[in-house]
Amino acid sequence: MPKLVLKKKAEVLAEFQLKGANSVFTVGSEAGNDVVIADRQVSMHHLHIERQGNRYFVRDLKSAFGTQVNNRRLHDKTEIHDGDAIQLGDHTLVFRNPLEAEEAPAGDRAGRGSVNDFWSDVKDAVIDVVQGEATSPGERPREPHFFDIREPSDQDRIKRLDEAEEFKADSLKKELSEVLEQVSAEEEKDAFQAGREVEKSPYYLLAIYGPYLGKRYQVNFGETRIGRDGRLNDIVIRENRKGEVDPSISRRHATITYRDSKFHLSDKRSKSRTYLNQDMLSETDEWLITPGDEIEIVSDQQSTIFRFVAEGNWDFSYPRRAGAWWLRYRSLAMNIGAGVLTTIAFALAVLAWQARAVVTHTPDPLQVQSKIFTKIDLTDVEKNTVRLSKSDTRIPPKPLLADINADKYVDLVVTKSNGTLAAIDGRSRRRLWQSSGIVLDHSFPATAADLNDDGNDDLVALTADAHLVAIDGLHGAEIWTSPFFESKIIGPPVVGRFDRNDSPDVAVISADGKLEIGYSRIFKPEWVEVKMGLVSQAPLSTADLNNDGCDEILIGTDRGLVLIFDGAERRLAGTVDVNLSLNKLKGSYNEDNQIRYPVGVADLNGDQRPDLVVASMQGNLVTIDISERTPEGKIKARELWWSALAPAGMPVTEFNYPFSLGDVDGDGRSDVVVVGADSSLQAFSGAGREGQQQRSLWRVSSGSILHLPALFDFNKDRHTDVVIVELLGIIKILDGRNGGILWEEHKALKHPADMPLLADAGANNTMDILVLNYDGTVNDFRSNRRVAAGTIVWGQRYADATNRAAVTYVERTTGAYDATLIFSAGVILLANLGNFLLRQRRRKFAKS
Numbered sequence: 001m002p003k004l005v006l007k008k009k010a011e012v013l014a015e016f017q018l019k020g021a022n023s024v025f026t027v028g029s030e031a032g033n034d035v036v037i038a039d040r041q042v043s044m045h046h047l048h049i050e051r052q053g054n055r056y057f058v059r060d061l062k063s064a065f066g067t068q069v070n071n072r073r074l075h076d077k078t079e080i081h082d083g084d085a086i087q088l089g090d091h092t093l094v095f096r097n098p099l100e101a102e103e104a105p106a107g108d109r110a111g112r113g114s115v116n117d118f119w120s121d122v123k124d125a126v127i128d129v130v131q132g133e134a135t136s137p138g139e140r141p142r143e144p145h146f147f148d149i150r151e152p153s154d155q156d157r158i159k160r161l162d163e164a165e166e167f168k169a170d171s172l173k174k175e176l177s178e179v180l181e182q183v184s185a186e187e188e189k190d191a192f193q194a195g196r197e198v199e200k201s202p203y204y205l206l207a208i209y210g211p212y213l214g215k216r217y218q219v220n221f222g223e224t225r226i227g228r229d230g231r232l233n234d235i236v237i238r239e240n241r242k243g244e245v246d247p248s249i250s251r252r253h254a255t256i257t258y259r260d261s262k263f264h265l266s267d268k269r270s271k272s273r274t275y276l277n278q279d280m281l282s283e284t285d286e287w288l289i290t291p292g293d294e295i296e297i298v299s300d301q302q303s304t305i306f307r308f309v310a311e312g313n314w315d316f317s318y319p320r321r322a323g324a325w326w327l328r329y330r331s332l333a334m335n336i337g338a339g340v341l342t343t344i345a346f347a348l349a350v351l352a353w354q355a356r357a358v359v360t361h362t363p364d365p366l367q368v369q370s371k372i373f374t375k376i377d378l379t380d381v382e383k384n385t386v387r388l389s390k391s392d393t394r395i396p397p398k399p400l401l402a403d404i405n406a407d408k409y410v411d412l413v414v415t416k417s418n419g420t421l422a423a424i425d426g427r428s429r430r431r432l433w434q435s436s437g438i439v440l441d442h443s444f445p446a447t448a449a450d451l452n453d454d455g456n457d458d459l460v461a462l463t464a465d466a467h468l469v470a471i472d473g474l475h476g477a478e479i480w481t482s483p484f485f486e487s488k489i490i491g492p493p494v495v496g497r498f499d500r501n502d503s504p505d506v507a508v509i510s511a512d513g514k515l516e517i518g519y520s521r522i523f524k525p526e527w528v529e530v531k532m533g534l535v536s537q538a539p540l541s542t543a544d545l546n547n548d549g550c551d552e553i554l555i556g557t558d559r560g561l562v563l564i565f566d567g568a569e570r571r572l573a574g575t576v577d578v579n580l581s582l583n584k585l586k587g588s589y590n591e592d593n594q595i596r597y598p599v600g601v602a603d604l605n606g607d608q609r610p611d612l613v614v615a616s617m618q619g620n621l622v623t624i625d626i627s628e629r630t631p632e633g634k635i636k637a638r639e640l641w642w643s644a645l646a647p648a649g650m651p652v653t654e655f656n657y658p659f660s661l662g663d664v665d666g667d668g669r670s671d672v673v674v675v676g677a678d679s680s681l682q683a684f685s686g687a688g689r690e691g692q693q694q695r696s697l698w699r700v701s702s703g704s705i706l707h708l709p710a711l712f713d714f715n716k717d718r719h720t721d722v723v724i725v726e727l728l729g730i731i732k733i734l735d736g737r738n739g740g741i742l743w744e745e746h747k748a749l750k751h752p753a754d755m756p757l758l759a760d761a762g763a764n765n766t767m768d769i770l771v772l773n774y775d776g777t778v779n780d781f782r783s784n785r786r787v788a789a790g791t792i793v794w795g796q797r798y799a800d801a802t803n804r805a806a807v808t809y810v811e812r813t814t815g816a817y818d819a820t821l822i823f824s825a826g827v828i829l830l831a832n833l834g835n836f837l838l839r840q841r842r843r844k845f846a847k848s
Contacts, residue, residue: 002056004035004049005094013091018051025049027088028061040243041065041089049080054099056080064245065089201258202311205295209319209327210304211241214842216314217306219263224256226297227268240301248272248300254281256289263308265289272298277321294322316842334835341831349824356817358765361786362716366733370748373761373770373780374429376414376422395442396753399772401761401795402448402457404473405432408790410759411473412770412778417442419464423476424778426761433476439464441489444539446471449495449801451504451520452479460493460506468493468506468518480524487512491539491598495801496551498542498567505567507553509536515555515565528570534559537594538656541803543601545610545626545635546573551802554612556595562614564626564635574635578614578622581639585622585691593618596656598803602670604686605640611686613672615657619646621674621684621694641688643696645676653677658708660799661806662720664736665697670806673722675705681724683739698739703728707755710794711807712767714785715742720807723756725749725771731756731781733769748779758794765789788812 002018004025016035018025027035030044037046043063050057059077060067067074068087080086082097199221207215217224217235227233229251237253240246250270257264265288267274267281274281275296281287289295291313295306305322309315318331326333378397395417404411409426416422419439423432440446446461451470458479459471466489468482487510498505503520510516513532518525538556545552550568557563559579566573579591593616600613609627616622623640630636645657659674664683672684681700688694703726710723719736726732729749733742751774761768761780765788769781787793793809800808 002051002095002097002099005096006035006037007092007094008090018049018056023051025051027093035093037088037091039089039091040239040245042091046088047074047086050077056095056097058086063088064247203263203291204309204311205235205256205306206309206314206316208294208305208307208316208842209323210237210297210299210302211239211246212237212304214316219256219258219308221258223258225252226255227251227253227270237297237304240299246299246301249297253297254295257286263289265295270298272300274298275322292321294319296322317839318842334838338831338835342828345824345827345831349821349828352817352820352824354765355788355812356814356821358786358788359812359814359817363714363784363786366715366742367784368733368743368745368769369782370745371780371782373768373778374412374424376412376424376431376772376776376778378416378774378776396774397772397776398442398445398797399754399757399770399778400445400448400797401757401759401770401792402459402473403790403792404448404457404459406456406474409763410761410790410792410795413446413448413459413473414772415440415442415445415461421446421459421461421471421476423473426763435471435476438469438471438478440469441466444489444492445797447493447495447801448473448796449504451495451506453503460495462489462493462508468508468516470506482506482516482518482525483527485510485514485516487514489516490537492797492803494540494542494553494803496542496553496567497549498551498553500550500568507540507542507567509538509540509555511535511537513557515553517553517567519567530565530570532557532563532565532572534561534563537596539598539798539803541598541601541798541805543610543802543804545601547609554599554601556597556599556614558594560591560593560595560616562595562599562612562624574626576612576614576624576626576635576637578616578620578624581622581624581637582620582642585639585642585693591620593620596654597658598798598805600659600661600672600806601802601804602661602686602806604670604672604688605690606667606669606687611640613659613661615645615659615674617654617656618652619644619650619657619677621645621657621659621672623672623686623688640690641692641694643684643694645674645682650677659805660709660711660722661804662711662736663718664711664720664722666718666737671697671720673709673711675708679704681705681709681722681734681739683722683736700734700739702726702732703730706752707797708805710756710758710769710799711736712758712785712793712809713811714767714783716785716811723758723769725752725756727752731769731771743783745781748781749773750775750777755797756794757796759792760787760790763789767791767793 004016006013026033026048028044028046029037029042045061046063047061047067048059057077057079060074069078070085080095082100084095086093201219201221203219205217207213225233226235228238228249230236232252237249238245248271252268253270254274255266255268264286265276266286269283276287277294289308291308291310293308297304305319319327397417398415400413401410404423407427411426412424414422419442421435425432441462441464444462446459448457448459451458456473458473460468463469466485470479472479489508490511493506493508495504495506499519505520506518508516513534513536515530515532517528534557536555536557541554542551552573553565553567555563562576564574578593582591583589595614596617597615601610604611604623612624612626614622621643625638625640626635628636628638655677657674659672661670661672664671665685669686671686674682679702681702682696683698684694684696706725706727711720714721714733721736722734724732729752730746731749732744735742749771753772753774757770761770765786767783767785767787771779798805
């Protein structure tokens, strides 16, 4: 069976059987060929060997370095015979055909001689023709002795000799030119090698960019040739980074010539041109080069840049004169980039470290400093005052805290007694604006919330002529006004997301039970009036009770019912009968409670679902679980616990028993802190005994407490502490664990007008207690408790715009800051280490 024997010099590497009747066998360097030869001079698909019957033919597939059969370059499809040698680079494929060898007589095989001898004689004959030894161009050349091939046993051989005799002169000249080119190349190569040995100069070309990065080449006295052909050049650049031949580099690309004690560079009509520094050489240019100059051998794939240096000056740094701008400035860009990344990462690490220090800081002991935050001009209020009592002769101004100009500073907004709004900038402590042309109902404070989704807190308040007005927090301009409400509005407006358009909506309740809802729209709200049919004297509150992304509205009534209105469905979602719940809990039959305080919402029993907290004028405190639903989807109330806030036999008054919700016992669940009618303060654990009367955690007696207490963990012991302001001007911080006094101040406040508000008023990461006095003075009690800058914990009458009276501040953890520190350290390390390693790599080139 025919086969191919793969050899490298005299070593036999492998044998390949040629199977099949009419098959094509592929030879190349790429995997997938029938014969794979790992040689840089062998193309990926180098040649085909085709079988046609009992004859075999070889065809070159336009390979980069060509193919030779018996030392003759292959141009066309050629038949091969037993013993023929196919040269590909440094390897040889010997064709063996046992059938052909058996058919030819031994004498015939001997008489044919070697194919190499045959073609050697042919070349001699061609030389004779070209040199004029033939009689004339039309006359056939003298028949050389080796053409005497007339053995009848080898018909193919005779046919080939006959064809050789009929060669035309131009074919012979073509063959001769190939021979002469090869001879000339060998002679030139030998001459260059001999010259390099004796004419080396003390100058070098350093490859500073490209596939040959890190290599150095010594320049000759005389000529130093640069190009792709290894036989013609001193400096050979022929491959790209993948090891493939780069055809865009010319065989002889450029030459460095030493003349008149100077070196000159010239381009040898290369395909892709040569550049000296930034200038392109033309075909006729010969430019002087000096140490430090950079030579760019341009390629379609990746150029090679050399730096011309004297011996010993091994500067392998990035190109500075040659190449594209991004390459020339790469070193500077790397330094700048590493510096910028280091600076940003360092700044980020500093910020993370500071934020982490805020989180981990513990105020031990708690310290509070008293100072004046600002003083508001209330002189225009005097003429509009109404005497309330002998000790308090003026209508109290009503403050709230919000960031109305989005500068990360907490601003102060005051509803004056004459119905105007004044906004005080938290940074400058000066007035930002004062409303004009709008007179508010001074019975209730305004509500702060971002109504137009511009990132600034806006204000919504009830006017004296019974409609709501929304005021832009940044400029004090009117955003929208509601229709006129015929009935008396109860309490400040509540803000929530009642439908599914993800924009803030507004709601208020009238005394005759009309629920007015303003659904946010593009230009102005869509107002909907719902008649609830029950008298209500309690401000609204709102919360997402069923975890559907929409807030429900909670309405407390004088009948002891809590109405739950679904704003998205625009229908009554459920009713909680507080009287019925108290009858069950107490075992009574005639409970009649009036609710005058917003319904509180918090997780009391730790089931991660909201529970209701209701206080009545009769002094009853009830907590109800509303997480369960009936098969019809209605709310199913389940009583948790209750407590009697008023002593037995105490007459019912207008006192509404204000309460606040926060975790005072440190169990992770909300608790209830209630102000009694006798100015006592009681704390009840939210995790009480179900169905039982709950005892207070602690009880303290105090003077007349203004409104309701504000809650926050000041000493960072995971117990929410209580801040109260008494009518006589005493301010206290009570320990949430036992009601003990953590701090108090007796002399700072003169005539407090409202409850304390809690926020980082100075944007300096400390918690402040702000109290407004009747004379317009705002006292700032700054603690050493660290918080995030601009934090607002208790900024409105009922904590926030939902009116739930629950502290929602969540203590941050260090996880995010630790990750930021690790990330910043990694960026700094990688940026500088990467820059160092890249430079160190080039320094190693100089040492190697």
